[in-house]
Amino acid sequence: MSRLALRKKVRTDLRQKVQGLLPGLIMPLVLASLWFFFSSRSILPAPGAVLDVLLDPSADLLSCGSLFWNTGVSLIRVLLGLSIAIMLGTPIGFLMGASGRFRHFTFLVTELARPLSPIALLPLSIIIFKDTSFTEVLGLNQLKYSRNILNELQIGMVFILAWGGIFPVILETMHGVRGVRKVYIEAARVLGASRLFIFRHVLLPASLPDIFAGYRMAVGRCWMVIIAAEMLPGTNSGIGYLLRYSYQLSRLDIMLACIFIIAIIGLVFSRGLELLGEKWLLLRARER
Amino acid sequence: MSLSIMNLEKSYSDISGKNLRVLGPIDLSVQNGEFVCLLGPTGCGKTTLLRVISGLEQADCGEISSEKGRLGYVFQQGALFPWMNIESNIKFPLKAAGMAADLCRSKAEEILDLVGLYEFRKSFPHELSGGMQQRTALARGLVTGPDLLLLDEPFASLDTRTGINLQEMLRNLCRRLSTTVIFVTHNIEEAVYLSDRIVVMGHRPGRIVRDESLSLEWPRNRLSSTFTEVLLSFRHTFEELVDPSISS
Ligand SMILES: Nc1ncnc2c1ncn2[C@@H]1O[C@H](COP(=O)(O)OP(=O)(O)OP(=O)(O)O)[C@@H](O)[C@H]1O
Ligand SMILES: [Mg+2]
Numbered sequence: 001m002s003r004l005a006l007r008k009k010v011r012t013d014l015r016q017k018v019q020g021l022l023p024g025l026i027m028p029l030v031l032a033s034l035w036f037f038f039s040s041r042s043i044l045p046a047p048g049a050v051l052d053v054l055l056d057p058s059a060d061l062l063s064c065g066s067l068f069w070n071t072g073v074s075l076i077r078v079l080l081g082l083s084i085a086i087m088l089g090t091p092i093g094f095l096m097g098a099s100g101r102f103r104h105f106t107f108l109v110t111e112l113a114r115p116l117s118p119i120a121l122l123p124l125s126i127i128i129f130k131d132t133s134f135t136e137v138l139g140l141n142q143l144k145y146s147r148n149i150l151n152e153l154q155i156g157m158v159f160i161l162a163w164g165g166i167f168p169v170i171l172e173t174m175h176g177v178r179g180v181r182k183v184y185i186e187a188a189r190v191l192g193a194s195r196l197f198i199f200r201h202v203l204l205p206a207s208l209p210d211i212f213a214g215y216r217m218a219v220g221r222c223w224m225v226i227i228a229a230e231m232l233p234g235t236n237s238g239i240g241y242l243l244r245y246s247y248q249l250s251r252l253d254i255m256l257a258c259i260f261i262i263a264i265i266g267l268v269f270s271r272g273l274e275l276l277g278e279k280w281l282l283l284r285a286r287e288r
Numbered sequence: 289m290s291l292s293i294m295n296l297e298k299s300y301s302d303i304s305g306k307n308l309r310v311l312g313p314i315d316l317s318v319q320n321g322e323f324v325c326l327l328g329p330t331g332c333g334k335t336t337l338l339r340v341i342s343g344l345e346q347a348d349c350g351e352i353s354s355e356k357g358r359l360g361y362v363f364q365q366g367a368l369f370p371w372m373n374i375e376s377n378i379k380f381p382l383k384a385a386g387m388a389a390d391l392c393r394s395k396a397e398e399i400l401d402l403v404g405l406y407e408f409r410k411s412f413p414h415e416l417s418g419g420m421q422q423r424t425a426l427a428r429g430l431v432t433g434p435d436l437l438l439l440d441e442p443f444a445s446l447d448t449r450t451g452i453n454l455q456e457m458l459r460n461l462c463r464r465l466s467t468t469v470i471f472v473t474h475n476i477e478e479a480v481y482l483s484d485r486i487v488v489m490g491h492r493p494g495r496i497v498r499d500e501s502l503s504l505e506w507p508r509n510r511l512s513s514t515f516t517e518v519l520l521s522f523r524h525t526f527e528e529l530v531d532p533s534i535s536s
Binding site: 186188191194208 | 343358361367369371380381383385432
């Protein structure tokens with residue numbers, strides 16, 4: 001293809017993409033103009049005021065730290081809780097899927113614990129863990145009175161995040177492993193594969209799409225849990241805390257900015273993981 | 289590898305818990321390097337017999353004795369791994385046996401050439417036609433150069449021409465490696481063309497009704513009168529099985 005033709009193709013591709021997005025933009029535009037219209041005759045702040053807050057994300061807000069800082073605190077809490085959920089949940093789910101005995105052994109506990117909202121456990125976890133943060137766990141007491149991320153990572157918070165994330169991971173992994181078609185395992189067996197080889201090259205890849213779906217659900221849940229948890233006692237940082245605090249001080253511009261950030265990050269999490277799943281892991285190269 | 293089966297029985301219990309005998313007492317011994325075709329109407333237990341021989345299924349009673357050796361198995365429905373491309377599928381048994389990567393590749397490429405799928409080695413199973421998938425499954429069963437090869441209707445969805453080419457290829461390869469083969473098929477002509485010996489199974493319960501070594505010389509000519517004679521005689525046995533009233 002010549003240079004010119006290539007450029008033309010890129011341009012038409014781009015145009016098609018933009019045209020594909022246009023219908024989806026109608027609703028937001030309508031909502032934004034409604035907002036613009038009503039904000040002048042209500043207590044709702046004007047879009048411009050919210051935009052001002054969003055466009056200066058490193059400015060300190062209400063002496064609680066910047067948008068950057070609070071978003072970062074929430075994100076790091078989620079990532080920490082999520083990693084624990086994944087690291088514990090995946091092997092547990094795998095064992096539950098592969099071994100009937102282990103499944104019967106753990107079944108009752110997981111079934112009882114699963115519907116229990118992590119938020120319901122927040123008071124209990126504050127009682128148990130106090131406000132112990134990673135600074136104390138790691139013995140870095142000299143950091144205690146400076147602004148350091150470790151001070152904001154309370155054990156109790158990470159615990160309920162891990163709690164919220166672990167059940168989707170366990171259940172989806174278990175379903176994935178149980179759902180691997182028997183004929184694949186049999187084929188591997190008669191072709192001389194050992195148990196370990198079957199685990200690595202059959203069970204794992206065949207259940208990967210489900211495991212990944214579990215991770216995606218876990219990320220979504222953790223993001224919901226952290227916002228709710230930060231609005232409750234037990235912390236004074238994070239985007240959820242900033243949201244509640246700005247509400248208390250009637251700074252609705254900051255509050256709306258927080259809501260925007262929460263929505264955008266939620267979107268990036270779910271769409272991003274979806275794309276990652278399709279592109280990297282070739283999850284679609286399965287039987288149709 | 290020689291194989292001998294004595295007094296083998298196998299039942300399945302159906303949903304109501306009733307026991308259903310699938311394989312009646314079966315006695316069969318296969319010599320080293322022999323090419324045996326297992327011919328029988330649908331549902332007579334051919335697949336079940338292969339599964340018992342390969343150890344995937346436990347027999348209720350009876351004995352199977354064989355030497356130790358590599359096993360090749362080609363499933364009735366391909367059973368290719370959908371998350372691996374064709375080449376990786378074929379390399380699977382080699383890697384499972386711990387073979388070095390470059391040796392795996394050269395062996396896989398050799399067999400890919402034989403079944404005519406070299407250009408498609410990077411495709412995934414769902415991107416291939418049914419016949420190509422079957423050829424891949426065949427290649428995966430053959431690639432280790434097994435001592436005992438169990439094939440469950442491997443050529444069922446191929447057109448006649450491709451089927452004949454692959455029959456030729458399989459036959460030559462197995463003779464060269466003196467592989468012991470048990471080849472399940474519905475197709476009487478295929479059986480007569482390929483095998484040293486044909487075992488006909490009847491159903492309810494699955495049992496051996498005819499067991500005969502063929503005296504046809506190689507290479508076989510499908511149009512010769514001796515070939516047609518043998519073919520007709522087996523067709524007769526087969527028809528009788530399905531509808532006993534013809535026998536008169
Ligand atoms: N897992 C099972 N549970 C219960 N019954 C079974 C099971 N597997 C096979 N059967 C029964 O055993 C009988 C023989 O089945 P099998 O698959 O061995 O037949 P087949 O000779 O291979 O037939 P086809 O030529 O159609 O492949 C059938 O009647 C089937 O219903
Ligand atoms: Mg069968």
